[in-house]
Amino acid sequence: MFCRNQTARATVARGSALEMEIRRGKFRKSVFLDTSQDSDIQKKIDHEIRMRDGACKLLAACSQKDQALEAAKSLQTCSTRIMAYMSELQRMKEAQVMQKVTRRSSDAGPMDDRLPCKGKVAISDLRIPLMWKDTEYFKNKGELHRCAVFCLLQLGGEIFDTDMVIVDRTLTDICFDNTIVFNEASPGFEMRVELYSCCSEDDYSAGSTPRKLASKLSSSLGRSAGKKFRAAMEPGPCSPVSNGGATPLLLPVPSVPGPKYHLLAHTTMSLSHVQDSFRTHDLTISGNEECSYWLPLYGSMCCRLAAQPRCMTQQMMSGCLKVKQLGGDPQSWTKVYAVLKGTSLFCYHRQEDVEANVEPAFTIAINKETRIRASEKDPQSKVQNICISNQYGGEEVTHTLTTDSREDTHRWMEAFWQHFYDMSQWKQCCDDLMKIELPSPRKPAPLTPKQGSLYHEMAPLATPSSEGLLLQDNAVSAEIRALLSSYYNDSY
Numbered sequence: 001m002f003c004r005n006q007t008a009r010a011t012v013a014r015g016s017a018l019e020m021e022i023r024r025g026k027f028r029k030s031v032f033l034d035t036s037q038d039s040d041i042q043k044k045i046d047h048e049i050r051m052r053d054g055a056c057k058l059l060a061a062c063s064q065k066d067q068a069l070e071a072a073k074s075l076q077t078c079s080t081r082i083m084a085y086m087s088e089l090q091r092m093k094e095a096q097v098m099q100k101v102t103r104r105s106s107d108a109g110p111m112d113d114r115l116p117c118k119g120k121v122a123i124s125d126l127r128i129p130l131m132w133k134d135t136e137y138f139k140n141k142g143e144l145h146r147c148a149v150f151c152l153l154q155l156g157g158e159i160f161d162t163d164m165v166i167v168d169r170t171l172t173d174i175c176f177d178n179t180i181v182f183n184e185a186s187p188g189f190e191m192r193v194e195l196y197s198c199c200s201e202d203d204y205s206a207g208s209t210p211r212k213l214a215s216k217l218s219s220s221l222g223r224s225a226g227k228k229f230r231a232a233m234e235p236g237p238c239s240p241v242s243n244g245g246a247t248p249l250l251l252p253v254p255s256v257p258g259p260k261y262h263l264l265a266h267t268t269m270s271l272s273h274v275q276d277s278f279r280t281h282d283l284t285i286s287g288n289e290e291c292s293y294w295l296p297l298y299g300s301m302c303c304r305l306a307a308q309p310r311c312m313t314q315q316m317m318s319g320c321l322k323v324k325q326l327g328g329d330p331q332s333w334t335k336v337y338a339v340l341k342g343t344s345l346f347c348y349h350r351q352e353d354v355e356a357n358v359e360p361a362f363t364i365a366i367n368k369e370t371r372i373r374a375s376e377k378d379p380q381s382k383v384q385n386i387c388i389s390n391q392y393g394g395e396e397v398t399h400t401l402t403t404d405s406r407e408d409t410h411r412w413m414e415a416f417w418q419h420f421y422d423m424s425q426w427k428q429c430c431d432d433l434m435k436i437e438l439p440s441p442r443k444p445a446p447l448t449p450k451q452g453s454l455y456h457e458m459a460p461l462a463t464p465s466s467e468g469l470l471l472q473d474n475a476v477s478a479e480i481r482a483l484l485s486s487y488y489n490d491s492y
Contacts, residue, residue, distance in 0.1 A: 038092060041157070045085045052078035059258045069148045069164060069200060072259045076196060077161045080152055088157040114418065116187050116425035117316075119309035121155060122436040124179040125278060126162070127302040128195065128265075130295060132169050144168055147295055148200045149264070155182040155191045166200065167295060174295075179437060185307070187425040190270050193301070195283075197264040199292040262286075262293045267301060271427060274307045276434045306434040311422040312342045313433070317415035318354075319408065323347060323364075324400045333402070336361065340415055342433060343367045345388070364399050365390045368423055368430070372416050374409070375400070384409050386416075 055078060059071040146168040153160050162176040174195075182191070265283040273281060281301050287294055310316075317340040322333040336347040339354060345364040348354055366388070375385040386401040386409065403409045423430040 038089065041085050041089045041092070045082055045089070048078045048081045048085065052082065056256045059256050062258065065200060068258050069198065072198065072261055073148075073150055073161070073164050073196075075256070076261045077152065077159070080154070081159045084154055084157055084159050114421055117310040117418075117422045118184050118186055119307055119312075119426065119429070120181055120183055120436060121185040121189060121191065121274070121305070121307045122179060122181045123153065123191070123193075123269075123303050123305050124437070125302070125304045126151065126176040126178070128174040128283070129298045129300065129302070130167070130172055130174065131298045132172075132296055145295075146200050147197045147293055148259070148261075149174055149195060149197045149295070150261075151176060152194045152196065153180055153191060154194075155185055155189055158182050158184065167197075181436065181438060187271055187309070187427070187429075190268050191305075192268050193266060194263055195265040196261040197293040197295055198259045198261045200259070262291070264293060264295060265297055265299075265301075269305055271307070271429070274305050274429055274434075276304075276306055276432070278302060278304050306436050307426070307429040308434055308436055309422060309426040309429055311419055311426070312430060314341065316340045316419055316422075317412060319412070320351075320404070321347075321412075322402045324402075338401075340366065340419060343430070364388055366416070366419065368420075370420075372413075372420075374413060386412060 052075060055071050055075040059068060059075060062068040062071055146166060148164055149167050150164045151162040153162075160178075160180045160182075162178045162180070165174060165176065167174055182189075263286050265285045267281055267283050269281060273279070279302070281303070283297060283299050283301050285297055285299055317338075319338065320335065321338045322335050323338075324333050334347075336349065337351040337354065339346040339348070339360075343366055345366050346354075346360040347362050347364065348358065348360050353360070367390075369391060371389045373387050375387050383402060383404075383406060386403075387398055388401065389396055389398045391397075401412070403412060
C-alpha cells in the first residue's frame with residue numbers, strides 16, 4: 001500500500017513537471033508565434049529587400065548621373081525602411097513578451113487600458129535656408145559646388161521620402177513641395193526628419209568607373225598608389241545612418257559602386273511643435289566643410305506641422321437621446337439623434353439628416369471646459385440623466401440628456417470620458433480642427449522618350465548597336481524593371 005501511494009505521488013510529481021514543461025512550451029510558442037500584424041510587417045520587409053536588391057543592380061548598371069543619383073536615393077530609402085520595420089517587429093515581440101509576463105504575474109495590479117485615439121500628422125512647405133558666402137552667391141566666384149539632396153521622414157513604422165533636389169549656390173533655400181501625411185500617429189509621436197546629401201560630381205565619377213578598369217589602373221600605378229586608388233573605387237556600406245550610429249544586426253548590406261548619400265542634418269519633432277502655422281525648427285548638423293556633401297546650412301528648418309486627431313474628424317459616438325434645457329418645462333423633452341464629434345455634440349431631428357449632410361437642429365459644446373456629470377436617478381424611469389454644463393458669456397448653461405436604458409447611459413458616459421481623455425492627450429490639436437491638404441496620388445508618367453523616374457528611362461534602344469544616354473536592354477533584367485515599376489507605383 002505504501003509503495004503504491006509512493007508511486008502515485010511520483011506519478012503526480014512527474015505529471016506536474018511534464019505539465020509545466022508543456023505550459024512553458026505553449027508560452028514560448030504563443031510569444032514567438034507570428035500574429036497577423038507581425039506577418040504584415042514581415043511582408044513589408046521582404047518587399048523592401050527585393051526593392052533594395054533591384055536598386056543595387058540598377059545602380060551598378062546606370063550610365064547617367066541623374067539615374068545613378070535616383071537609384072542611390074531609392075537604395076537609401078529601402079535600407080532605412082528595412083531598419084525601421086525590423087525595429088518595429090522587435091518592439092512588437094518585446095511587447096508580446098511583456099504582456100504575457102504581466103498577465104501571469106500574481107502581484108500585478110489592475111491596469112488602465114484606456115488609450116488615446118490616433119490621428120493624422122502632416123508636414124508640408126518644407127524649407128531649409130542656405131548660408132552661402134558673399135563671394136559665392138553675389139559675386140559667383142569659386143568652384144560651383146553642386147549636391148543632390150532629399151529628406152527622409154519617419155514616424156513609427158511609416159517612412160516617406162521627398163523628391164530629390166539639385167542644390168548649388170544659385171539657390172537660397174532648399175525647397176520640398178511634398179505634403180507628407182502619417183495616418184497612424186499617437187499623441188506621443190516623435191517625427192524624425194533627416195536631410196541626406198550627395199556630391200553629384202565627385203561621388204558619381206568614382207562610383208561609375210567599371211571594376212575591371214579600376215583594377216587595371218590600380219595595378220599599373222604601383223602598390224602604394226594602386227591601393228589608394230582601389231580604396232577610392234570600392235564603395236562603403238549602403239546602409240542608412242541609424243539613430244545613435246549603431247551598426248544594424250542581421251541585415252546584410254550590399255556594396256555597390258556609385259554615388260553615396262550622407263546624413264547632413266536631422267531633427268525630431270513632437271506634439272509640442274504642432275501649430276496651425278508656418279514655424280521654424282532647429283536642425284542638428286552633421287559633417288563639416290571638409291566633407292564633399294557639405295552644404296552651408298543656417299541650422300534651421302521651416303515647415304508647417306499640423307495634426308488631426310480622430311476624435312476631431314470622426315464620429316466617436318452616435319445614437320438617440322432626449323434633451324432638456326435648464327429652465328424649460330420639466331416634461332418638455334426633445335428627441336434627437338446625437339453625434340459626438342470634435343468639439344460639439346451635434347443634435348439632428350432624424351438620423352437621415354446626418355447622411356444627407358443637413359444642418360443640425362442645435363449643437364452642444366464639448367470641449368476642455370465642459371463639465372459632465374450623471375444626475376440622480378429619475379424616480380419614474382429609474383434611469384440616470386447626463387448633465388452637460390458650459391459657460392456662455394459668463395453664464396452657465398446646462399443641458400440634460402437621457403437615454404432609453406441604463407446600458408445606453410453607461411455607453412454615452414464612457415464615450416464622453418474617452419473623448420475628454422483624447423482631448424487632454426492631443427492638447428492644442430483639439431482646440432480647432434487644423435487643415436490638412438492631402439497630397440494627390442502619384443500618377444504614372446506618360447510613356448515619352450525622357451521621363452523623370454528611373455523605370456521609364458530604362459526603355460531599350462531600337463538597335464542593339466546603339467549607344468547613348470539610355471540603358472541597354474541587356475544591362476537591366478526584366479526582374480529589375482518589374483521591381484522598379486512596383487516601387488514607383490506603390491504609395492507609402
